[in-house]
Amino acid sequence: MANFSPSFLDEVLSRTDLVEIIARHVELKKSGSNMMGLCPFHNEKSPSFSVSADKQLYYCFGCGKGGGPFQFLIEHDGYSFPEAVEYLAEKVGMEVPQDAQRQTGDEAREKKAYEMLVRASEAMSRALTAPTGSKAAEYLKQRDLPASIIRDYGIGYVPDGYGFMNKVFGSDARTNAQLEAIGLLFKGDHGYGDRFRDRLMFTIRDRRGRVVGFGGRVLGTGEPKYLNSPETNWFHKSDLLYGFSEHRDCIRKSKQLVVVEGYMDVLALATHDLKFGLAPLGTAIGERQIREIFRLCDSPVFSFDGDRAGRQAAWRALERMMPLLKAELTPRFLYLPEGEDPDSLLKTEGGQAFQSRLADESKPVLETWLLGLKNLAGQGADGRARMAKKADAMLATMTDSYLRQAWQQEVEKATGISLQQQRRHVTATPSPAANSEIAELNKIEDRFISGLMQKTERFRHLPDCAKNFFIGNDGVKSLYLRAFSIIADAKDNNTDIARQLTREFPDSQTMISRWVNQATVQDIEYESLLLDMESNDIRWHLKRGPGLSETVRLQKRMSELKSQQRKLTELLNETGA
Ligand SMILES: [Zn+2]
Numbered sequence: 001m002a003n004f005s006p007s008f009l010d011e012v013l014s015r016t017d018l019v020e021i022i023a024r025h026v027e028l029k030k031s032g033s034n035m036m037g038l039c040p041f042h043n044e045k046s047p048s049f050s051v052s053a054d055k056q057l058y059y060c061f062g063c064g065k066g067g068g069p070f071q072f073l074i075e076h077d078g079y080s081f082p083e084a085v086e087y088l089a090e091k092v093g094m095e096v097p098q099d100a101q102r103q104t105g106d107e108a109r110e111k112k113a114y115e116m117l118v119r120a121s122e123a124m125s126r127a128l129t130a131p132t133g134s135k136a137a138e139y140l141k142q143r144d145l146p147a148s149i150i151r152d153y154g155i156g157y158v159p160d161g162y163g164f165m166n167k168v169f170g171s172d173a174r175t176n177a178q179l180e181a182i183g184l185l186f187k188g189d190h191g192y193g194d195r196f197r198d199r200l201m202f203t204i205r206d207r208r209g210r211v212v213g214f215g216g217r218v219l220g221t222g223e224p225k226y227l228n229s230p231e232t233n234w235f236h237k238s239d240l241l242y243g244f245s246e247h248r249d250c251i252r253k254s255k256q257l258v259v260v261e262g263y264m265d266v267l268a269l270a271t272h273d274l275k276f277g278l279a280p281l282g283t284a285i286g287e288r289q290i291r292e293i294f295r296l297c298d299s300p301v302f303s304f305d306g307d308r309a310g311r312q313a314a315w316r317a318l319e320r321m322m323p324l325l326k327a328e329l330t331p332r333f334l335y336l337p338e339g340e341d342p343d344s345l346l347k348t349e350g351g352q353a354f355q356s357r358l359a360d361e362s363k364p365v366l367e368t369w370l371l372g373l374k375n376l377a378g379q380g381a382d383g384r385a386r387m388a389k390k391a392d393a394m395l396a397t398m399t400d401s402y403l404r405q406a407w408q409q410e411v412e413k414a415t416g417i418s419l420q421q422q423r424r425h426v427t428a429t430p431s432p433a434a435n436s437e438i439a440e441l442n443k444i445e446d447r448f449i450s451g452l453m454q455k456t457e458r459f460r461h462l463p464d465c466a467k468n469f470f471i472g473n474d475g476v477k478s479l480y481l482r483a484f485s486i487i488a489d490a491k492d493n494n495t496d497i498a499r500q501l502t503r504e505f506p507d508s509q510t511m512i513s514r515w516v517n518q519a520t521v522q523d524i525e526y527e528s529l530l531l532d533m534e535s536n537d538i539r540w541h542l543k544r545g546p547g548l549s550e551t552v553r554l555q556k557r558m559s560e561l562k563s564q565q566r567k568l569t570e571l572l573n574e575t576g577a
Contacts, residue, residue, distance in 0.1 A: 004085055008097060010503060012085060015092035016069045018056045025076065025249055032520055040076055040252065041065045043298040043328070050517035055453075055498045057509070059517035066513030068502055078208045113182050113234055116169065117211040120184055121203045123168040124156025124214075133157040135219055136200045143264065144347065149271055153246065154203030158196045158216065165194050183213060183229035196227065202242070202263045204228075204235070204281065209245040215263055215281060226262070226282050238286045241293070242266050242279040248296065250275040257297035258334075258358060259285065260342050261305070261313075268343040272351030277342070284313060287320050294329055301362045303334040305341060315372050318365065319394065325365065326400045332362035366407060369394075370414060388417040395419070444536070445471055448529040449480065451521030453498045453512060458526060459487050469533045470540055479508055528568045535561050 019028065019035060028035040028051060039049035039060040048062040059066035065075060073084035089096050127133050128140075128150070136157035140150060149155075158164050165184050169175050176192045179185040185192045199216030206212045213229030229235045243266040251257045256276045260266055269277035280289055285302075293300050302317055304310035314333055321331065334357065336345060346354050363371075377387035391411040398404040408419050449471075452458050467484060471477040482504070483497050498516050502509040521529070538554050538561070546554065 003082075005097070006503065008089075008094075009085065012089050012092060012094060013056065013069060013499075013503070015094070016056070016088050017053075018058065018069045018072070019051055019053045021069055021072060022051055022058060025252070027253075034517055038252070039063060039065070042295070052513075052516045055496065055513075055516045057498065057502060057513040057516045059510070059513040061514075061517075064510065064514075066510040066517070068509055068513070071506075071509060078206070109178075110233075112178065114210050116178060116184075117182055117213070117234065119168065120165070120182075121154045121156065121201075121211050121214070123164075124158055124201045124203075125151070125154060126156075127159060127164070128155065128157040132159045139200060139219055143268070143343070145267060145271060149267055153267060153270070154205075154211070155267075156201040156203070158194065158199055158201055160198035162193050162197070164197075166192075181232060183232045183235060195230075198222075199227065204240060204242060205245045206234075206240060207244055207248070210234075212240070215242070217263070228281055237281045237283060239288055240281055241289055242281060243270075243277055244292070246270075247275050247278065251278075251296050255297060255299070256358075257293060257300040258342075259293065259300060259302045261303075262341070262343075265342040268346045269351075269354075272346050272354070274351055274354065285317050285320065287324070290317070290321050290324055294324060294331075298328060299330045299332065301332045301334050301358050303336060303342060303358075303362075306335040306338040310335060311372075311375075314368065315376075318369055318372065321365070322394055323397045323399055325398060325403055327403045327406075331365045333365065333368040334358060334362035366410060369407070370410060373411070374414070384415040384417060387411070388415045388419060391415075392419045442472060444529060444532045445476075446515075447518075447521055447525070448533050449476065450515040450518045451526040451529060452480075452483070453501075453515040454518075454521055455526075456487075456495065456497045459483055459497055460493075462530075463534070465534060465537065466530075469537050475508065476511070479505065479512070524568060524572055528565060528572070531561050531565045531568070535565075 022028065022037075022040075025040045026037040026049065028037040029047075030036075031047075031050070033052070033054065035051040035053060036047040037049050037051070038044055038047050039062055041049075041060060042063040042065075044062050049058065049060045051058040057066065057068050058072065067075070069088060070081060070084045073079040073087060074081060079087060086096050128136055140155065145155070165179050166176075169179060176185060180187055180192065184195055186195050187193075196214065196216040199218055202215040202217070203211055204213045204215060213232070213235035215229075216227045218225050218227075228237065231237060242263055247270075254276055256274075258269070258274075258277050260269065260277050260279050262279055262282070266277040266279050269275070278293065280286070302314065304314040304317075314335070318333075325331075336342070336357075342354065345357070373387045373391055374383075376390060377383045388411060391408075395404050395408055395411075398407070412418055467481070469480075471480055479501055483501065486495060486497060486500050498512055502512050505512075535558065538558050542551065542554055542558075545551075
């Protein structure tokens with residue numbers, strides 16, 4: 001990060017439009033001097049995500065995320081800092097200085113790997129339309145996948161036999177080693193071979209939309225039916241969900257998400273314009289994936305086959321989900337009719353009917369859990385005891401204590417057995433918005449600083465004594481003092497304190513973003529805050545017992561402040577503010 005000069009970063013930022021970057025993911029509406037929308041970092045029903053176009057800073061009053069353009073790309077889209085800088089520089093037509101380009105071997109290899117994965121995906125797409133790909137193309141036709149889906153989701157084909165990858169990339173030792181590293185070749189006793197042969201290929205992207213691996217479906221008979229890329233530095237199966245980068249925005253907009261079993265299910269949904277399907281990559285869904293799902297949507301539907309295997313898979317998902325459940329989340333479970341999957345159902349009944357199925361036939365998670373417990377425990381008195389015991393063990397993994405109590409009562413009702421109260425102590429997770437630094441500021445200090453950050457002009461007209469105002473938090477105090485020297489050094493009146501401070505102190509940008517995006521501190525409120533700050537300061541001095549003449553001076557000033565404060569209050573009442 002040290003490689004970019006401050007002036008270069010300033011230039012990139014001054015040409016960048018944060019609103020435009022965020023508007024790609026969030027619908028923003030004007031609200032006062034800022035823009036508001038639904039936060040892309042957490043689930044919410046009413047907007048608490050604010051963007052200041054003026055200061056180029058965003059802040060969410062629900063989850064406490066905040067920052068500027070770089071931070072948004074890093075936190076939302078998963079960029080690294082240098083990547084975010086390069087991306088924005090390119091976007092605004094600036095050349096990244098040569099010496100700042102990432103030159104380390106690792107980074108160059110990394111970049112190369114992503115490029116190769118894209119090239120591989122493109123080669124597979126071409127092979128699908130070539131004569132050798134006719135079998136795969138025919139299969140897709142039978143499944144009713146339109147050309148637009150095939151193109152947008154990067155579906156392709158790899159021919160039978162060995163040598164496809166080498167034809168695309170060459171076959172020198174270095175290339176082979178790289179192809180092995182990204183999971184496209186394996187090394188056997190007789191040298192390198194193609195991992196995927198005669199398979200229909202699904203391109204798998206990470207949350208940033210970068211190609212990281214592939215899933216290959218066998219055509220005709222053969223084992224295994226689905227073969228995925230092996231774990232590589234780029235491909236981590238348990239972190240990925242098929243359809244994530246393609247559907248994220250649509251899921252947020254529609255507030256709908258359905259978890260299905262396979263690639264073809266996700267694609268069949270998309271074909272019917274239901275672009276909110278996600279699937280794990282051929283394995284049971286794991287905790288990290290469920291977490292990601294809850295971040296996107298608070299009422300996802302987990303769909304499973306209606307057969308025994310499907311019920312077992314649903315139970316496993318439920319067990320993994322328990323620690324993550326919160327009263328605010330309302331996941332549902334849907335069992336499909338036996339022998340059907342979303343793909344087959346969509347084919348016979350269409351998208352509309354499938355939508356109704358999701359709404360009408362899915363069951364709340366609690367109902368699914370109770371039913372699963374009953375089935376597991378069996379009949380009779382000992383069945384009820386087994387059910388209570390199993391439920392107790394599972395309840396202990398829950399972290400939301402309210403939800404746990406509610407569920408416990410349901411089990412007690414169902415079994416007539418009161419559950420043990422010995423719970424492990426779960427510490428309540430502090431709300432991220434309760435940033436300790438923010439909490440340490442009292443209301444007056446907080447609003448005062450907010451008023452200053454919102455209008456740099458106010459800094460220029462602070463009284464001399466303002467430099468010594470008491471500010472409870474050292475970090476905030478040093479930002480405050482730095483602002484004075486920025487103003488003093490400024491050559492013209494164009495310097496904006498909030499923007500300048502976020503550049504100089506990236507670690508403080510969340511705090512600054514919050515001040516900027518808070519309810520506007522109007523002039524009258526600001527005047528009143530300024531008087532409060534000075535009064536507090538005087539009280540502090542008086543307590544220290546200054547000499548007689550100083551005490552008299554301070555007391556005189558104090559009564560002046562009081563009368564000014566009274567006038568302001570009258571004014572406030574008159575204006576009804
Ligand atoms: Zn948020």
